Amino acid sequence: MNFGQAISTCFSKYATFSGRASRSEFWWFMLFEVILLGVTSAISDILYGIVALALVLPVLAVGARRLHDIGRTGWWQLLSLTIIGSLVLLYWFVQPTVEGSNEYDAVAA
Template sequence: MNFTTAVQTCLKKYVDFSGRASRSEYWYFALAYFIVMIVTGMISEMLSSILALGVLLPSLAVATRRLHDIGKSGWWQLIALTGIGIFLLLYWYVQPSSPESNEYGAAAGAPPDAAALPPGAV
């Protein structure tokens, strides 16, 4: 997934807390968020605050989908409230995607489930 596709996907799925997000999708979105916050912070602190509030849901959603990708519940984000939990989340966010399907969906790029295909489809 490239930079623009990742950002577009995250903004389109801004309240979609189900499914999975690849490592590249998460980190490209985080990079875009960081760059935009730096630029808007230089322009206006008020604009930066409004933008941060506006991107709160997409950020939480992509982080939840990223945790789903490694087989963890999105509720694990609450561990960041402890302070030290941020480091655990960072460790999980850099982990490679789980190659097999899990309770949150199929792995990205995985072939579709044969049982879900109509008869005669390959």
């Protein structure tokens, strides 16, 4: 999946927390978010706030789908509230896809 496809996929699944997201989809969307937030913060604090708020759901959704792809529940994203938990999430996000179906595929739309 390339940069454009990842952005398109994530916005088409804006608030879809079921299913799977590949590593490339997740990381390309994270790069898009960082670039977009960096540009908007240089322009205006208000614009930054609006964009950050608009990206909350797709970022959480792609994170949940990425965790499903490695066989974990999306609720593990709550670990990001701690520093150590963020490091654990980072480790999980870089893991390869777990082949076969898992319990989170059953809830896929």
